[in-house]
Amino acid sequence: GAVVSQHPSWVICKSGTSVKIECRSLDFQATTMFWYRQFPKQSLMLMATSNEGSKATYEQGVEKDKFLINHASLTLSTLTVTSAHPEDSSFYICSAFREVNTGELFFGEGSRLTVL
């Protein structure tokens, strides 16, 4: 099956710094990728839809200046958490949409962010 690589798996940073998380579709091109946030024992919260070559579409309540999304190529989307605070600590997951037949989502392995 298709592979989506997410990096880093774990990251610890200090308050006030910025952290970048990468999501790569390794064997297919993805015009659309999605970024989610997951709190412990909770569901996925869709943060934004990342569109190649255009601005991301953010869900209501998600600060676009806080969570910067860039989708500069058909295989790479990045999420940058700017001026991180401890409340940004979470598990972030990306998915890439492969537009074959009816289309299918493939998920990255997630990134655990801890802000000290």
Added chain:
Amino acid sequence: AQSVAQPEDQVNVAEGNPLTVKCTYSVSGNPYLFWYVQYPNRGLQFLLKYITGDNLVKGSYGFEAEFNKSQTSFHLKKPSALVSDSALYFCAVRANTNAGKSTFGDGTTLTVKP
């Protein structure tokens, strides 16, 4: 708008017994339905999907799900549970016109006891 309900936060079964994880959905148009499994600190793994055709869908690791249009349900089942099936399970739906943007249920934690 589309939505998914997983009414059970937790399902406990004994190893070897059948298991069911419930899911109901709401969507405009024809639904595409999915089940995913998540292990601790990992991403989601695809189990199975219903797009069209036979209402009984078979997927990975012996799991299957039955699409019931009248009840708007898509329950996940397995005839004989394994301890290794213990994980967090998510049901998801999207309209056939909604490219990729799926809505996920809150998840059900399945615990299979030896």
